Amino acid sequence: MNRQIVQLFGLIVVLFGVLIGFTSWWSVFDAKALKEKEANKRPLLEQQQIKRGRILAADGTVLARSVAKGSGANRRYVRRYPEGALYGHPIGYSFVRQGDSEFEKFHNDELVGEESEFGSILDQLRGRNQEGNDIVTNIEPEAQRAALGDLEAAGFGAVVAIEPSSGRVKVMASNPPYDPNRVPYELKKLNENELEAPLLDRATQGEFPPGSTFKVVTAAAGLDSGTITPETAIDAPGTLDVQGQPLQNDFNEDFGPITLDTALTNSVNTWFAQLGEQVGEETLFEYMDRFGFNATPAIDLPEDQVYPSGVYEEGKLLGPGDPIDIARVAIGQERLLVTPLQMAEVAAAVANGGKLMKPQIWSRVIDPDGRVVKSLDPAQYSQPIDEQTAVELTTAMEGVVSEGTGTNAAIPGVPVAGKTGTAETPGNEACGGGSEENQAWFIGFAPADEPKIAIAATVGCTTQFGNDVAAPIFRDVAETILDNEGS
Amino acid sequence: MIRSARNRELLALIPVALLLSAGFAAVFAQENARLGKLSLVYGAYFLAVCLATHVYLRLRLPDADPYLFPLVALLTAFGLVMVYRIDEGLARDQANWFVLGLVLFALTIHFLRDYDVLERYRYTIAGVGLLLLLAPRLPGIGQQVNGAYLGVKIGPLAFQPAEFSKICIVVFLASYLRERREVLIVGARRVLGVTLPPLKHLGPLLVVWGASMFMLVFIRDLGSSLMFFAAFLALLYVATGRFSFVVIGMGLFLLGAWFFAATVPHVHDRVEIWLNPYNDPTASGYQILQSIFAQADGGLFGKGFGQALITIPGTHDALLPAAQTDTIYSLIVNELGLFGACGVILVYLLIAARGFKVALLADDGFSKLLATGLTAVFSIQAFVIIGGVTRVIPLTGVTLPFISYGGSSIVANFVLLALLLLISDRARREAAVPRGAFALEGT
Numbered sequence: 001m002n003r004q005i006v007q008l009f010g011l012i013v014v015l016f017g018v019l020i021g022f023t024s025w026w027s028v029f030d031a032k033a034l035k036e037k038e039a040n041k042r043p044l045l046e047q048q049q050i051k052r053g054r055i056l057a058a059d060g061t062v063l064a065r066s067v068a069k070g071s072g073a074n075r076r077y078v079r080r081y082p083e084g085a086l087y088g089h090p091i092g093y094s095f096v097r098q099g100d101s102e103f104e105k106f107h108n109d110e111l112v113g114e115e116s117e118f119g120s121i122l123d124q125l126r127g128r129n130q131e132g133n134d135i136v137t138n139i140e141p142e143a144q145r146a147a148l149g150d151l152e153a154a155g156f157g158a159v160v161a162i163e164p165s166s167g168r169v170k171v172m173a174s175n176p177p178y179d180p181n182r183v184p185y186e187l188k189k190l191n192e193n194e195l196e197a198p199l200l201d202r203a204t205q206g207e208f209p210p211g212s213t214f215k216v217v218t219a220a221a222g223l224d225s226g227t228i229t230p231e232t233a234i235d236a237p238g239t240l241d242v243q244g245q246p247l248q249n250d251f252n253e254d255f256g257p258i259t260l261d262t263a264l265t266n267s268v269n270t271w272f273a274q275l276g277e278q279v280g281e282e283t284l285f286e287y288m289d290r291f292g293f294n295a296t297p298a299i300d301l302p303e304d305q306v307y308p309s310g311v312y313e314e315g316k317l318l319g320p321g322d323p324i325d326i327a328r329v330a331i332g333q334e335r336l337l338v339t340p341l342q343m344a345e346v347a348a349a350v351a352n353g354g355k356l357m358k359p360q361i362w363s364r365v366i367d368p369d370g371r372v373v374k375s376l377d378p379a380q381y382s383q384p385i386d387e388q389t390a391v392e393l394t395t396a397m398e399g400v401v402s403e404g405t406g407t408n409a410a411i412p413g414v415p416v417a418g419k420t421g422t423a424e425t426p427g428n429e430a431c432g433g434g435s436e437e438n439q440a441w442f443i444g445f446a447p448a449d450e451p452k453i454a455i456a457a458t459v460g461c462t463t464q465f466g467n468d469v470a471a472p473i474f475r476d477v478a479e480t481i482l483d484n485e486g487s
Numbered sequence: 488m489i490r491s492a493r494n495r496e497l498l499a500l501i502p503v504a505l506l507l508s509a510g511f512a513a514v515f516a517q518e519n520a521r522l523g524k525l526s527l528v529y530g531a532y533f534l535a536v537c538l539a540t541h542v543y544l545r546l547r548l549p550d551a552d553p554y555l556f557p558l559v560a561l562l563t564a565f566g567l568v569m570v571y572r573i574d575e576g577l578a579r580d581q582a583n584w585f586v587l588g589l590v591l592f593a594l595t596i597h598f599l600r601d602y603d604v605l606e607r608y609r610y611t612i613a614g615v616g617l618l619l620l621l622a623p624r625l626p627g628i629g630q631q632v633n634g635a636y637l638g639v640k641i642g643p644l645a646f647q648p649a650e651f652s653k654i655c656i657v658v659f660l661a662s663y664l665r666e667r668r669e670v671l672i673v674g675a676r677r678v679l680g681v682t683l684p685p686l687k688h689l690g691p692l693l694v695v696w697g698a699s700m701f702m703l704v705f706i707r708d709l710g711s712s713l714m715f716f717a718a719f720l721a722l723l724y725v726a727t728g729r730f731s732f733v734v735i736g737m738g739l740f741l742l743g744a745w746f747f748a749a750t751v752p753h754v755h756d757r758v759e760i761w762l763n764p765y766n767d768p769t770a771s772g773y774q775i776l777q778s779i780f781a782q783a784d785g786g787l788f789g790k791g792f793g794q795a796l797i798t799i800p801g802t803h804d805a806l807l808p809a810a811q812t813d814t815i816y817s818l819i820v821n822e823l824g825l826f827g828a829c830g831v832i833l834v835y836l837l838i839a840a841r842g843f844k845v846a847l848l849a850d851d852g853f854s855k856l857l858a859t860g861l862t863a864v865f866s867i868q869a870f871v872i873i874g875g876v877t878r879v880i881p882l883t884g885v886t887l888p889f890i891s892y893g894g895s896s897i898v899a900n901f902v903l904l905a906l907l908l909l910i911s912d913r914a915r916r917e918a919a920v921p922r923g924a925f926a927l928e929g930t
Binding site for chain 1: 879
């Protein structure tokens with residue numbers, strides 16, 4: 001019987017070998033795939049046990065922090081947003097069940113202190129719990145508060161303020177706002193509110209017709225490509241026939257032959273329509289690309305929450321060669337849709353001598369020991385126009401505020417350059433379908449001679465014009481930021 | 488020096504002591520805030536009990552295998568630390584059962600020194616074994632757990648009879664096969680190229696098959712059923728050396744299992760969950776999936792003692808259901824990694840090796856078959872539950888011997904160990920002392 005006993009032992013060895021094989025498969029070889037399974041909540045639960053870093057405003061105001069609940073093995077952290085709805089955009093939220101969004105999502109690795117595999121093994125050996133890094137943003141609370149307050153008084157809309165020389169995003173406000181603290185309780189409700197769409201960050205996801213603010217891009221392309229100079233005069237009749245449709249100035253006003261300054265100051269449609277045709281589809285699109293259109297802006301927010309601006313056809317971007325009415329694109333009509341972030345970048349590029357800096361919300365990453373691990377190194381995105389063009393364009397934009405269509409943006413004692421815009425959007429579904437809805441805009445920067453801040457402000461679903469609702473918001477936010485700079 | 492066996496045993500207990508102290512210290516350090524110094528007292532208490540057992544073995548079974556008891560003590564110590572890490576109260580129960588197990592261990596050694604008497608009562612023992620299996624279905628005392636009838640409750644006393652039944656069945660089979668092995672071999676006929684056992688001796692074997700099927704259907708205990716039948720086939724093979732018998736037996740079992748899997752919902756569900764756990768990841772597939780996710784979480788080295796999640800933080804909902812019993816192996820992989828798990832499997836393998844060694848050394852057929860059967864049933868039990876939580880086979884509610892929380896399992900397995908040591912003591916003494924000397928000693 002001994003031979004059989006030995007054989008039986010051999011079988012047991014094989015069976016136990018199979019057990020070791022399967023254990024190896026689950027615990028090592030297939031572990032990565034298993035951790036990514038939908039049914040596996042462990043990675044989320046474990047992340048919940050990490051103290052996520054705080055998010056701070058430029059002045060140290062706490063925008064998001066983690067609060068411990070329970071103790072021992074039951075200890076877990078829950079996100080709190082002390083400032084409520086004020087920073088719902090662009091900070092976003094982070095919860096185990098509801099997931100994460102916006103800034104919280106983009107900077108997740110830094111906030112949970114995710115390091116290299118080796119680093120975390122060292123931490124384990126030292127018996128140190130993984131702890132997240134704090135991130136200081138460029139957001140200025142006073143200006144953010146001013147922007148959101150103004151928007152709430154005016155209507156659905158957004159404000160983006162960027163420091164032209166660095167790309168630091170100092171304000172990003174979207175109305176209606178939402179309180180991230182409520183997300184665990186009413187995410188479904190927030191999602192289902194299609195009219196107000198509070199979870200939509202209108203600053204980066206709002207796609208609006210730019211109206212006359214786009215004339216800045218057209219002028220930039222005209223000047224920089226050499227199609228015109230500031231002295232070039234173009235005849236601007238009251239009405240122009242473009243592609244079989246009459247294109248009119250406000251009140252059908254006939255301006256005669258005028259130069260850029262007069263045309264921009266008075267926002268003359270027939271002048272810019274002709275400039276657009278002279279510049280041509282190819283060149284205008286090239287300049288749009290240089291300003292960042294037709295691409296996802298290089299901001300530190302998740303790619304799916306930042307939309308590109310451009311000419312859209314059924315959700316798809318059109319390019320040169322597609323059937324496009326370029327004269328109407330030149331005055332911000334046609335199927336052109338832009339985000340407030342994109343228009344703020346246009347203003348910032350002109351303000352910064354033609355150089356467009358990458359817009360960034362974050363400023364510094366600080367580890368749990370208080371050391372600055374990383375700090376923002378401003379980077380140039382592109383140079384859409386040369387410095388000469390920027391100077392000439394600034395002069396024209398100053399006229400808009402000092403004597404033109406945007407006088408409500410004027411700040412006493414500070415030169416301001418800007419451009420108004422009012423796109424007519426009758427029957428806009430986003431407004432519930434009123435018949436006299438406008439999308440009102442103001443983009444600009446101040447001080448015009450030494451720009452500290454570039455801003456795009458837009459209000460939708462309004463019967464008013466850019467100078468009436470958007471320019472005052474620009475002025476309020478710019479003044480708040482400049483006052484802070486001065487003090 | 489034959490008596491050196493006990494010295495080796497004492498020596499082998501040292502690493503057990505170290506592991507136990509280290510384990511308790513680790514849990515203690517991890518949860519310092521929650522637990523008192525009591526944990527260290529438990530460790531000392533455990534070692535004292537082990538030493539007492541060692542002294543008892545020195546007196547009663549001086550020649551028995553020196554490694555079996557330390558290996559089992561190692562598993563028990565490890566199990567205590569794991570259960571302690573899950574719940575202090577459960578660990579206290581477990582420690583009490585450990586002591587009760589040792590008492591029964593000592594009583595078995597005391598009263599069954601001449602274990603040949605078991606042969607005389609083999610039909611009685613078989614009857615008791617079957618009765619134990621039936622007990623969970625008896626009205627009044629039977630208990631249903633997760634759709635299976637595994638437990639018996641008489642007054643305050645609750646236990647799982649299958650754990651004890653397995654010993655009875657093995658004793659019966661060893662005795663029966665010792666007597667009939669000759670006729671089973673000689674009387675075998677070749678029919679259509681297949682060697683079949685003689686029909687008139689087939690009866691009792693079919694009874695065993697029937698009992699297994701009966702368990703599958705009425706007790707709904709897939710795990711025990713598999714364990715029993717596998718042990719039976721192992722014994723049949725060792726006794727007769729006929730591989731064809733094993734093939735026929737396996738065929739019969741698979742046929743039965745397939746038939747019942749198709750017709751009995753409980754069995755069918757178990758198989759279905761095993762094959763497609765992702766079909767219902769939050770209900771029926773939850774346990775096996777969480778078991779596997781826990782292993783994935785452990786990786787090569789594990790998260791460390793006390794570091795794995797067992798419940799969803801902030802709630803009492805289980806993240807790893809039945810962590811102290813069915814899925815304790817997954818928790819081991821989670822906390823000690825693949826390396827720790829391999830260590831545990833290696834200890835089971837060493838116990839199997841020592842058990843089969845006892846069988847090899849044993850002189851008479853009954854001892855040989857009994858040692859083989861006990862070792863086989865023990866090893867297969869470990870395989871069935873570890874295989875269950877690693878998705879090698881369908882997951883069933885069998886305990887991981889000496890590690891899982893559960894009184895019946897601990898106590899029954901200590902009785903099993905006592906029988907193995909009894910066989911070993913006699914075998915090693917006979918092997919070491921020349922026959923003549925033995926005869927002189929006997930007169």
